[in-house]
Amino acid sequence: EAQVTQNPRYLITVTGKKLTVTCSQNMNHEYMSWYRQDPGLGLRQIYYSMNVEVTDKGDVPEGYKVSRKEKRNFPLILESPSPNQTSLYFCASTRLGAGGYTFGSGTRLTVV
């Protein structure tokens, strides 16, 4: 089944404790992206990647890191999480120029 897999689905952590949210797709998509979704603010892009070893900042990159060492994986790293990073996070992928985005199931992150 074609899908984007995100883990974990739920995560509660403390301020300053490094964490990684994993994202993997099995569709051989070149493009992958991370979004955060907050009430009333819609989807805001954090980082995106057009291909392996190519990453770029989105609209709200501060406090986040990403890497794209393999085509299928695009992990989101929070080196020192803060409470304002409490949000619902989505990973998405697509074949460039060929159609819609496939989203992962989301990760609800709470930083206390």
Added chain:
Amino acid sequence: QQPVQSPQAVILREGEDAVINCSSSKALYSVHWYRQKHGEAPVFLMILLKGGEQKGHDKISASFNEKKQQSSLYLTASQLSYSGTYFCGTETSDSNYQLIWGAGTKLIIKP
């Protein structure tokens, strides 16, 4: 700049029709439409490319007016399953495949 979606919310009875609009201040290359149910991921509905072609998906269709820089999503004879928040994502010719998302339109269908 974020496209403007209207209305922000709409409540319908099952079987009624709805129109959701997405307007941009920039010239558009494509418009995507997605539906998100509460607590779930957005699901792709359709993409409209520059050219004004109307697309359909069961009883959900959409149009794209390049000159007006806007797209409309039409839901006819709405079903309970249509409930959710609808987002448009817009791509401009210089956006390098990036989508700028609207704030969403919440659709509630009552029996």
